[in-house]
Amino acid sequence: MANLQTPHSGYHWDGSSRRFFEGWYYRVTLPDRGQTFAFMYSIEDPSGGTYSGGAAQILGPDDQYLCRTFPDVNQFWASRDLLEFGHWGKTDLHTQPIWLIPAEFDHYVQEGYQANATWNQGAIHDPGSDRSCRWQYSIEPVYGWGNTGQQQQSTAGWLSFLPIFEPGWQILMAHGLATGWIEWNGDRYNFTNAPAYSEKNWGGAFPQKWFWLNCNSFDGERVALTAGGGRRGVLWWMESVAMICLHYQGKFYEFVPWNSEVHWDIQPWGRWQMQAKNGEFEISLTGTTDLPGTPLRAPTENGLIFCCRDTMQGQLNLELRRAQPSGQLILEATSSLCGLEVGGDFWDAPWRSG
Numbered sequence: 001m002a003n004l005q006t007p008h009s010g011y012h013w014d015g016s017s018r019r020f021f022e023g024w025y026y027r028v029t030l031p032d033r034g035q036t037f038a039f040m041y042s043i044e045d046p047s048g049g050t051y052s053g054g055a056a057q058i059l060g061p062d063d064q065y066l067c068r069t070f071p072d073v074n075q076f077w078a079s080r081d082l083l084e085f086g087h088w089g090k091t092d093l094h095t096q097p098i099w100l101i102p103a104e105f106d107h108y109v110q111e112g113y114q115a116n117a118t119w120n121q122g123a124i125h126d127p128g129s130d131r132s133c134r135w136q137y138s139i140e141p142v143y144g145w146g147n148t149g150q151q152q153q154s155t156a157g158w159l160s161f162l163p164i165f166e167p168g169w170q171i172l173m174a175h176g177l178a179t180g181w182i183e184w185n186g187d188r189y190n191f192t193n194a195p196a197y198s199e200k201n202w203g204g205a206f207p208q209k210w211f212w213l214n215c216n217s218f219d220g221e222r223v224a225l226t227a228g229g230g231r232r233g234v235l236w237w238m239e240s241v242a243m244i245c246l247h248y249q250g251k252f253y254e255f256v257p258w259n260s261e262v263h264w265d266i267q268p269w270g271r272w273q274m275q276a277k278n279g280e281f282e283i284s285l286t287g288t289t290d291l292p293g294t295p296l297r298a299p300t301e302n303g304l305i306f307c308c309r310d311t312m313q314g315q316l317n318l319e320l321r322r323a324q325p326s327g328q329l330i331l332e333a334t335s336s337l338c339g340l341e342v343g344g345d346f347w348d349a350p351w352r353s354g
Helices: 102-108
Strands: 021-030 035-044 053-059 065-070 076-078 084-088 112-116 119-126 131-143 168-184 187-203 209-215 223-234 237-248 251-255 261-266 271-277 281-288 294-300 303-322 329-344
Touching: 021 168, 021 294, 035 084, 035 112, 035 294, 035 303, 035 329, 053 119, 053 294, 053 303, 065 119, 065 131, 065 294, 102 119, 131 187, 168 223, 168 237, 209 271, 209 303, 223 261, 223 303, 223 329, 237 261, 237 271, 237 281, 237 303, 251 281, 281 329
Parallel strands: none
Antiparallel strands: 021 035, 021 187, 035 053, 053 065, 076 084, 084 112, 112 119, 119 131, 131 168, 168 187, 209 223, 209 329, 223 237, 237 251, 261 271, 271 281, 281 303, 294 303, 303 329
């Protein structure tokens, strides 16, 4: 596990009272069922204030949505040194929240969650809709963020260690294997070695606009893709940046602003196109969906509000080639279980790179 732990795995809050959020995203894809479960955990303003609180959101089968807030930030806990965190909601315990062995958590915490690099567990219930979800599964990491057997990398490069770029973004595990169960509104989903993924973001500022493509369940290939872009604050100005990164056969293919040309053409909804090239490789992506997508909440300057749209059932076509002049095809892959997202403001027209 130490060989696959990425930078930024620990909790980033410095104890100050400035606006701050940290969010984690865990996903399990069930190819045989054609479904995906995405778990989104967040904490805002842990020191208190207008927007102080936590939440757990789940995007479940057929892009159904479930959310539960946890207003008491004192019931949230996280490790600064490694990936380990949780939030207790309804519980019989009156002690400081900590990591519990799974059986104890199941017994004493009726609502809440806990997660680390190898485990994800929780239970939430929405009394308004009477929807509920319970989950317990182990995770065997396969790819972190970088080449297999080498030191793992920061998603945003070495500058992400400084509070220059906000929000920060780190893929924690590009691909892993999940084994366990998820119970969604009474329906039980059991799985063994299902494709799993996790990432996080954090900071005191919020992106104006962004897009995201992610998939690690391809037809006949073990491939892990994460691509995305956003308009974010850098000191006193705004910049638009994007990247495409791929893990395939133990190798990490990285197309980022400091080593590649990255271009994008993103519709307000329905079609995501990206291309990138550097001195060695070229890659192109096309993600599409006819589904309406599901609105999700995200941390903003005005708290956790609906400001993005997702589907976990997008179509994706990917081509990876050697750079010209050879143009040799390395990989051609497709999926019907791609995560697609747009978020933020100003989506009244397509967003194209300059």
